[in-house]
Each structure stands twice: as structure tokens, then as C-alpha cells.
Amino acid sequence: MTSTPDAPQAPGTPASKPKSGKAKRILGIVALLLLAVIGYEGFRWFTHGRFHQETDDAYLQADLVMLQARDTGYIAEILVAPNAPVAKGQVIARIDPQDYQLALENAANTLASAESATRQLEAQITAGRAGIQQAEAALTATQATNDGAQKAYRRARELKTTSVGTQASLDSAEASAKSAAAQVESAKAALAQAEAQLAVLNAEADSAKLQVRAARTGLRQAQRDLDFTQIRAPFAGILTERQIEVGSYVAPGSRIGTLVPVENLYVGANFKETQIAGIRPGGSVQIRVDAWPDELLHGTVESLTAGTGQVFSLLPSSNATGNFTKVVQRVPVRIRIDDQDRSRLPLRPGMSVVVEVDTRTGEDRPLMPAPAANPARAEPGAAATSALDSGAPGMRG
Known part of the structure; x- marks a missing residue:
């Protein structure tokens, strides 16, 4: 008597039900995790995110000064090495004084x-x-x-x-x-x-x-x-890009080097124009430098530039000619770094940072004060309109 092999089971038979149930459980877990993430992100945005404005278009800046000679002569002595710190009033170099x-x-x-x-x-x-x-x-x-x-x-x-x-x-x-x-x-x-x-x-x-x-x-x-034959540092900082050597001939205006006031660094952040409505002077700021992403610095909004960056560019564009394409502009914001945080790290101008401003903090005043009312310049129909709005007797239809 010859035995025949078992025929394969057709799809949809009871043997495939366990696999379908396992897939449903996995999808359910994924859906729950997704809902949890969405809920967490929504809660975080509602309690934190909607009050904070963040930008990565921000850099460390300093009011550096290009030192120049004020006398004519040959450099007789250099007392500061390149990229060395100097104190206020310290002699950097000497011109032959004879x-x-x-x-x-x-x-x-x-x-x-x-x-x-x-x-x-x-x-x-x-x-x-x-x-x-x-x-x-x-x-x-x-x-x-x-x-x-x-x-x-x-x-x-x-x-x-x-x-x-x-x-x-x-x-x-x-x-x-x-x-x-x-x-x-x-x-x-x-x-x-x-x-x-x-x-x-x-x-x-x-x-x-x-x-x-x-x-x-x-x-x-x-x-x-x-x-003036003694070239001194006008403030404390780091001398960089030194342009002179012993024996160099200098004249008034000749470049000596660049003095960077690292102790007075600040952040120049460029926020979108749609972000600055809640940014006010005195606002609290969190700063992260790309070079030290694990270090959190703190600062304060000092001021907002009186115009967008495009207005102060060398060649401002004119949208009154040709086709128009709307581009979101950015407003530079100056941020002061707290003293204790600025001294913790060897910060240098030009470093990229990410800033986050808490719009719930800052001075309790609008970005631009409302102009004072001037009755002498009121339009002729203003009085009649006010009377209509207030429902004065005899002015209703």
C-alpha cells in the first residue's frame, strides 16, 4: 500500500491565524508608542515649545579693533607673541624713539x-x-x-x-x-x-x-x-593677526594687528521676522556652542537691530521692479552671555551657536511703543466715527 504526501494547506486556513494575531499585537504596540510620542511632544510644545524661539543662525561676535601705528619709524622691539593675551595698557611693540x-x-x-x-x-x-x-x-x-x-x-x-x-x-x-x-x-x-x-x-x-x-x-x-612710539593695548584681549616684525617700517595708519576682546564676547542671533514678536530686551536665553554641545550657557537679550539684515546690506534689493518673490527676512538680535558662563570656556568670535529665547521673560513692554495720540492731527471723520461707535443720541439709524 503506497502512502501519498500531505497536500499543502490552502491560505486562510486556521493554521495561519496565530501569525496574523502576532502582527496585530506588534502594530498595536507601535501605534501606542506613536501616540505616546505624539502626546509627549504635544505636551512639551504646549508647556514649553510655544514659549521658546530657537535659531541656529547665530554666532559668537566681539567688537574687535584693528590696531594701527600713530608714528613713523622702524619697529625696534616686539613684546607680545602672536595670539597672546594682553592686559589693558600693556606695551605691544616699540618704534625706534631716537x-x-x-x-x-x-x-x-x-x-x-x-x-x-x-x-x-x-x-x-x-x-x-x-x-x-x-x-x-x-x-x-x-x-x-x-x-x-x-x-x-x-x-x-x-x-x-x-x-x-x-x-x-x-x-x-x-x-x-x-x-x-x-x-x-x-x-x-x-x-x-x-x-x-x-x-x-x-x-x-x-x-x-x-x-x-x-x-x-x-x-x-x-x-x-x-x-606713541610705544604701541599699547587699549583694552584687555588677545592679539592676533600680527602684521609687524622687528625692523618693519610703519607709518601712521599701518596695521599692527587685531585685538580681540574675548572677555566681552556676545551672540549675534538672526531670528526670522515671524519669531521676534515675543522677543524683548531682558529675555532669558539658553546658548549651546557647537564646539561644546554638552555645555549649556545662559544669557540675556540686550537689543534688537532696528531693521532686518537685508536693509543694512551693501546692495539692498529692490522689490519694486520685475517679478516679486517673498522671502522671510531675519532680524539680528544681540545677546549678552552671563559673565560666569563666558569665562568657563575658551570662546572665540565666529563660533556657531544655537540659541533659544524664552518669550515669557523680558521687559514688560511691546517691541515698538504705540505713538501718542495727537488730536490736532486727527482725521476730520474721526469724531463722527467715534460718536457712531459709542451710540451717541441722534447718531443711530
């Missing part, structure tokens, strides 16, 4: 000469005042002599009239009177000359004082030029 030292010495000599000339004129003025006093005394003496001579002349003339005096006595008295009068005029002229000389000396003294002031200004200028 020419400026000679100029300072010459300015000092010029000042000494001007001061000597001033002292000489002051002495001459003192002598001139004494000369005036002497001339005044001489005038007083000649006036007294003239008074005596005039009295003697009148007496001699009276005696000659009464035939008591002689003609010779009258002539002698007349000559003495005329001589005394001439001496008075000479004394007056000497006094006027002494006063004129004193006026000239005073004018020369004023001019000498101006020369002293000019010499002092030149001395200060020479000292300032000598001080």
Missing part, C-alpha cells in the same frame, strides 16, 4: 628760550615803570622850578613898572621863566616817552607769553609723539 627724543629735547629748548625772553621783558617792564616814576618826579621838580621862575618874572615886571627894578633884572627873570617852562614841556615829553615804551614792552610781553604757550604746546606734542 628721532622723537631729539624732537622732544628741541621743544624743551624752545620753551626755555621763550620763558627766558618773557622774564627779560618782565624785567624791562619793571625798569620802564621805574622810569615813568622818575619822569613823573622830574616833571614835578620842573613844574616847581617853573612856578618860582614865573613868580620872579612877575615880581621883576612889577618892580620895573614902578621904576624900582632895572631892565636887566626883568630880562633875566623873563629868560629864567621861559627856560623853566621849556623844562616842564621837556619833562612832560620824557614822561610820555616812558609811558609809550612801557606800552611797547607790555605788548612784547603779551607776544612772548603767546610764544611760551606755543612752546609748551609743542613740548606736549613732542612728548605725545614720543609716547
Whole structure:
């Protein structure tokens, strides 16, 4: 008796039911997990996400300064290595100071000469005042002599009239009177000359004082030029991109290097215009630097730029010509990093960061204050419209 092999079971038979039930259980679990994820994300958005605005179009920035020479000469010494930190007022390099030292010495000599000339004129003025006093005394003496001579002349003339005096006595008295009068005029002229000389000396003294002031200004200028041979850091930071070496020739405006104030770094974040409605100065910010993604920094919104980045670009586009394609603009926002967080990491300008602003924080005022009402500029129909809206008597239909 020959046995025949079992025929294959047709699809849909009871043997396939266990597999179908297992697939349903897996799909159910996946659906539950999906609903849990959606619920969690929805809850997180409702409690957190809708109050936070995030952007990855943000970078560390600093108000760096390009140091330039202010004197002409050859670099004699460099005291700071490339990419080295410097303190405020620290000398970075020195220009050969010999020419400026000679100029300072010459300015000092010029000042000494001007001061000597001033002292000489002051002495001459003192002598001139004494000369005036002497001339005044001489005038007083000649006036007294003239008074005596005039009295003697009148007496001699009276005696000659009464035939008591002689003609010779009258002539002698007349000559003495005329001589005394001439001496008075000479004394007056000497006094006027002494006063004129004193006026000239005073004018020369004023001019000498101006020369002293000019010499002092030149001395200060020479000292300032000598001080500029020492190139100093205007603030603390890191000197980078150094452009000089010992022996380099520099002139006013020659580039020395770039000083980066790493202690005053801030974040420049570019938010979409649809995100800035709730961003206000003083808002709390969380910052993550791409170089240290596990480090969370904190900051505060300082200000919003008064315009989008496109407005301040070198060649702003004009949408008034040709076809128009609307592009979402971005508004730069300046964010200050907290001091304790800024000093924790070796942050450098240009690093990419991701910022998240909590719109529930910040100053309690709108982004742009509403303009004050000006009744004088109200439209003519404004009063009638207000009356209609308020339902004033006689204004309803």
C-alpha cells in the first residue's frame, strides 16, 4: 500500500491565524508608542515649545579693533607673541624713539628760550615803570622850578613898572621863566616817552607769553609723539593677526594687528521676522556652542537691530521692479552671555551657536511703543466715527 504526501494547506486556513494575531499585537504596540510620542511632544510644545524661539543662525561676535601705528619709524622691539593675551595698557611693540627724543629735547629748548625772553621783558617792564616814576618826579621838580621862575618874572615886571627894578633884572627873570617852562614841556615829553615804551614792552610781553604757550604746546606734542612710539593695548584681549616684525617700517595708519576682546564676547542671533514678536530686551536665553554641545550657557537679550539684515546690506534689493518673490527676512538680535558662563570656556568670535529665547521673560513692554495720540492731527471723520461707535443720541439709524 503506497502512502501519498500531505497536500499543502490552502491560505486562510486556521493554521495561519496565530501569525496574523502576532502582527496585530506588534502594530498595536507601535501605534501606542506613536501616540505616546505624539502626546509627549504635544505636551512639551504646549508647556514649553510655544514659549521658546530657537535659531541656529547665530554666532559668537566681539567688537574687535584693528590696531594701527600713530608714528613713523622702524619697529625696534616686539613684546607680545602672536595670539597672546594682553592686559589693558600693556606695551605691544616699540618704534625706534631716537628721532622723537631729539624732537622732544628741541621743544624743551624752545620753551626755555621763550620763558627766558618773557622774564627779560618782565624785567624791562619793571625798569620802564621805574622810569615813568622818575619822569613823573622830574616833571614835578620842573613844574616847581617853573612856578618860582614865573613868580620872579612877575615880581621883576612889577618892580620895573614902578621904576624900582632895572631892565636887566626883568630880562633875566623873563629868560629864567621861559627856560623853566621849556623844562616842564621837556619833562612832560620824557614822561610820555616812558609811558609809550612801557606800552611797547607790555605788548612784547603779551607776544612772548603767546610764544611760551606755543612752546609748551609743542613740548606736549613732542612728548605725545614720543609716547606713541610705544604701541599699547587699549583694552584687555588677545592679539592676533600680527602684521609687524622687528625692523618693519610703519607709518601712521599701518596695521599692527587685531585685538580681540574675548572677555566681552556676545551672540549675534538672526531670528526670522515671524519669531521676534515675543522677543524683548531682558529675555532669558539658553546658548549651546557647537564646539561644546554638552555645555549649556545662559544669557540675556540686550537689543534688537532696528531693521532686518537685508536693509543694512551693501546692495539692498529692490522689490519694486520685475517679478516679486517673498522671502522671510531675519532680524539680528544681540545677546549678552552671563559673565560666569563666558569665562568657563575658551570662546572665540565666529563660533556657531544655537540659541533659544524664552518669550515669557523680558521687559514688560511691546517691541515698538504705540505713538501718542495727537488730536490736532486727527482725521476730520474721526469724531463722527467715534460718536457712531459709542451710540451717541441722534447718531443711530
